[in-house]
Every structure is written in C-alpha cells, then in structure tokens.
Amino acid sequence: MFCNPPQALTRLRLAPDVECRIADGKAEMVVGGQTALATHDEPSLRLLAALRAGTQPAGHGHELAVAVRQWLSAGVLCVEFLSTAAGPALARLHSTGYAQALRIDEPPAGWRLRRGAVLWAEDEGWRLRHPLSRFEVWFMRASMLDELRAGAGSNASLARALWAANLLEAAGESAPQATGWSAEDLLFHAATRRHADHRARGKRLIRPDWAPPRPAVVPSAAPSEALRQRLRAVSFESVLAARRSVRGPLPPPSKDELLALLNAAQAERGDRPTAPCRAYPMAGGLQASDFHLVMAADADAPAMLYRHDAAAGLLQPVAAPAGSAERLLEEAGQAWGASHGRPCALIVISTRLAELGARYEATAYRLALLEAGGALLLLNQLATALGLGACVLGNGDSELFALASGLPEHEAPAIAEIAIAGRLG
Numbered sequence: 316m317f318c319n320p321p322q323a324l325t326r327l328r329l330a331p332d333v334e335c336r337i338a339d340g341k342a343e344m345v346v347g348g349q350t351a352l353a354t355h356d357e358p359s360l361r362l363l364a365a366l367r368a369g370t371q372p373a374g375h376g377h378e379l380a381v382a383v384r385q386w387l388s389a390g391v392l393c394v395e396f397l398s399t400a401a402g403p404a405l406a407r408l409h410s411t412g413y414a415q416a417l418r419i420d421e422p423p424a425g426w427r428l429r430r431g432a433v434l435w436a437e438d439e440g441w442r443l444r445h446p447l448s449r450f451e452v453w454f455m456r457a458s459m460l461d462e463l464r465a466g467a468g469s470n471a472s473l474a475r476a477l478w479a480a481n482l483l484e485a486a487g488e489s490a491p492q493a494t495g496w497s498a499e500d501l502l503f504h505a506a507t508r509r510h511a512d513h514r515a516r517g518k519r520l521i522r523p524d525w526a527p528p529r530p531a532v533v534p535s536a537a538p539s540e541a542l543r544q545r546l547r548a549v550s551f552e553s554v555l556a557a558r559r560s561v562r563g564p565l566p567p568p569s570k571d572e573l574l575a576l577l578n579a580a581q582a583e584r585g586d587r588p589t590a591p592c593r594a595y596p597m598a599g600g601l602q603a604s605d606f607h608l609v610m611a612a613d614a615d616a617p618a619m620l621y622r623h624d625a626a627a628g629l630l631q632p633v634a635a636p637a638g639s640a641e642r643l644l645e646e647a648g649q650a651w652g653a654s655h656g657r658p659c660a661l662i663v664i665s666t667r668l669a670e671l672g673a674r675y676e677a678t679a680y681r682l683a684l685l686e687a688g689g690a691l692l693l694l695n696q697l698a699t700a701l702g703l704g705a706c707v708l709g710n711g712d713s714e715l716f717a718l719a720s721g722l723p724e725h726e727a728p729a730i731a732e733i734a735i736a737g738r739l740g
Contacts, residue, residue, distance in 0.1 A: 325472045326371055326395050327362075327383065330409060333391050335367045344391050352389055358382040366392070384417050384479075396459075396473040407453045408476050411444070422478035425486035428463055432482065443482065450480035535581045535593070536628030542575050549700045558696060561704025562655035565737025568703055570610065573660055573735065574623075574630055577606055579697050580690065581625035595689035598682035599674055603667045604690060605727070607633070607720065609643045610660035610735075618644050620719050639719035646715065647734045650708045658706075658734035663716055664690055665729045687731035694733050704736035 329335060334345040342363045344352040354360070358378040363386070365372040372379055386392045393409035432445045441460055443452040454460045459473070477483045538546075584592050597604070606623040608630060618640040621630035648657040664687045671679035691707050698705035716722075716729035 326397065327366055328393050328395060328407075329363075329366045330391055330393050335363050335391075337364055337367065344389075352391065356382065359386065362386070363391075388417055394476055396476070405454065405456045405459045406473055407455075408450060408473075408480060409453075411449050411451050417479040418481060419479070422474055422483060423485045426474065426478065426483045427486050429482055429484045434460075445482055448481040450482060452477065452480075452482065535583045535625040536578060538575070538578050538582045538628075542579060546579065546697075546700055554696050554700050558699045559704075560706045561736045561739065562651050562706050562734075563658055563704075563736040564656045565659070565704055565739065567613075567659040567737050568735065570612070570630070572701070572703070572738075573608055573610065573662075574628075576694065576697055576701055576703065577608065577623045577630075577662070578625075578628050579701070580693050581606065581623065595693045596686065598671060598686050601670055601674065603671050603683065604686055605665050605667070606690075607663040607665065607716075607729075608660060609640050609647075609663065609719075611641075611644070617641060622720075633720055635719040635721075639715065642715055643712070643719060646712050647708060647732065650710055650732075651706050651734055655736075659737045660735040662694060662733045662735065663711070663729050664731040665716070665720070665722060665727045667727050669726055683730055691731055691733055698733075698735070699739075702739050704739050706734045706736060708732040708734055 332346055336343045336345060337360065340355060340360070342354050342360050344363075354363075359382045362372045362379060362382045383392065383394075387394065387408075388410060390410040393407050396406040396408075428443075429445050429448075431447075432443055434441055434443050437453075439455075441454045443454065443460075444450075463474075463477070474483065580595070581593060584594055592600075602625075606625075608621045608623060609618055610621075611618045620633040620635040620640040620643070622633055623629075624631050643663070644657050644661055647661045648655065651658070666683040666687065668679055668683065671683055675682055695705050695707060711729055711732040713724055713729040717724035720727075720729075
C-alpha cells in the first residue's frame, strides 16, 4: 500500500524526532535519547538502513510493505506524497502515537473525509486529524486538500493511506449518533483513553523538565464539634431528596457559614495522618486541588477573593487586582442566567497541574477534572445539608481567575466552579 514505484508519487522518511542506530544485525529507534523500539527483522533492517542513509528502500515486495506498515504504525516512519517524483512534498502522513492499527482493506469507489475531522492552519500548511485516529496529515498545498474535501484525488496512494489511517469514510455512510461532540472534546477524549497496551496516550504538554518535590502531607483541620453534630442530624437520604440546583436571589450566608462548608468538604476523614483521605477522591492522594471563595461582606462592599487554607481551617485573603473578584461574581451570574442576579458567593476549584503531571503525565488534566467533579458533588450535597442553595456552573473564566489570584493559568488553572445562591427557607 505504501511501497510503490517512483511514479506513484510517494516516498518514505524517518520521523523527525527518531534516530535509528543499526549495528550487529539489530536496529534501535531512539527517541529523546531513550531506546524506544528495536528489531532484528531483516526486511525492517533493509528498510531502516535505506532511510537512515537518505535513500528509498529497494524492491516493493510483501515483506517490505509489512515492515512499512509496522513502523508507520509505531510512529517511526512518515509517508510523503509528492506532486512529481522529485517535487516538493504536498502531504505527509505520520502517527501521533504508538501501535495504532492500520486498515488493510481498499477504500471504496466513493469516499469522503471522515466527519468530525479537525483541520487547522499551521506552518504555512494545514493539519488534518480525527479524534478516533492516531494519524495526522500535513498538507503543504491547498489543491490536494480541496480534492479530498470534494471526495476525489489525483494521488491514489494518498487516498489508500488515509483510508488505512481511518481518516476517510465511505461516501454513503449514515451520520454517526455522536455528532454533537465538539472537536476539542473528542480530541481530549481520544487523547486520554486507554489503548490496547493499557497505557493512556495523552499529550505530553504539562510535565516539566524537573519533577516538583511532592509536598508533605498536611492534615486538614477537623470540623468543629458543632458542625459535626449538625451534619449527623441530617440523613443522607434527605440530602439526596432535597438536593437541587438553586439560583438566587436568596438571603446571603455569612462568611463563617461558607467557611464551615469548605472546612467540611476538606476535612480529613481517616485516622492515618500520612495518608490523606477526604470525602471526595483525590488523584494519588496528592491534594492537588485548591478551593477559593469569592464573596462580598454585604451588598455595598466590593467582592473579595480568599484562598481556603485546609490545614488551618481558615480563609486567607488574596490581594486581587481591583474589580477582578467582582467580575468573577458577575460572570457567574451570567453563567446561571442573568435573570437570577449575581450569586452571593462563588467557590472556584483550581488544580496544581505540575504536581499531577509529574506523576500522571498523560492523564493529569483528565484526573484533575475527575477530582474536581467529585469535589463539586460533595460541595453541592454539603451545601444542601447545611441549608445553603448552590448551583454547579458549566463554564467559567480561567483567564480572569488567573488575573485575580495571581496563579499562572498553565500551572494552576481554575477548572470548576459552584455558585452559592444563599440560605434556603
């Protein structure tokens, strides 16, 4: 499929970040200074030796074709499709992961780009990906891309390659049921799911060159006995029955009431001081989530931003730029519907991605979202138990939060918010 004579307008290349070392009948592929793959297979050795020397492999037999498929799937090779046998590359196909299966059947007579494919301009060209394929195509000329969009193409080898890489579909296929997904959500889902080798294949974007030291486990402050008694008096069944998304306006709670809510959510629930255990699951027990409170002391006072100090059980004021905390409350009001007014308070959950990324490189952001989801559920149920109306918000302004808190967005982004409507009945 990928090994054709020169007039077929294809050529093979080693991937840019791959170094191939051949010695003693063995080939080793080195990526980032680390040996990633090795082989003693004779067709693979001939193929890799030719590409390392900057030439094309001789012959076009079945064994060579199998070797090409194997190393293309492994991300070691890329295939270029040319305008002429000696002309510039018009398109380049490469794998963005490891061990992605290639289809072995031929494309149908009528085909089109797979729906849900994502196309963006980059480096004087265009990149094409689909969330459910680990392959990417880089187009250097718009004409070939336009042909593919129209369901045609002068380069049959490119069409076969894109079909094998799951980037094309039959023209008559019915629309999939999941068309409501956004391209970004699909890409995120595909990047963090598990694959055949049981390893996640997330983008390696957040792991620093240095591994931040794991902070010492600091036990959270225990809730007061009065708060414990109050929670014991409420049955879990009654909380489940009463929990609703509540929007304002309602009588505002005091700062102490909101502190009690945060202390209850962050309190240690186990008796092992070296193994933190809270009422919501934490990724690796790293305590990477931080809670922040935005509220105004009264209707006429400016809004303030506080960081919840779980160890001390206190709210620490944050010197936010003028107006930024107020804007957080205003945007929360827009998120739950302007007709309900501005919420009394807003709880923002941020996560320290560097700490998660040092341990869970490929899935750190996914784990942060899962942890935040557990924390939001707990806060919502505790608010109900304490007689407070709350509403989880589906969006937030992480850039504005970074401005208000002074925390770099790429290191400690805001990823979840819950608005406090006020006291219930």
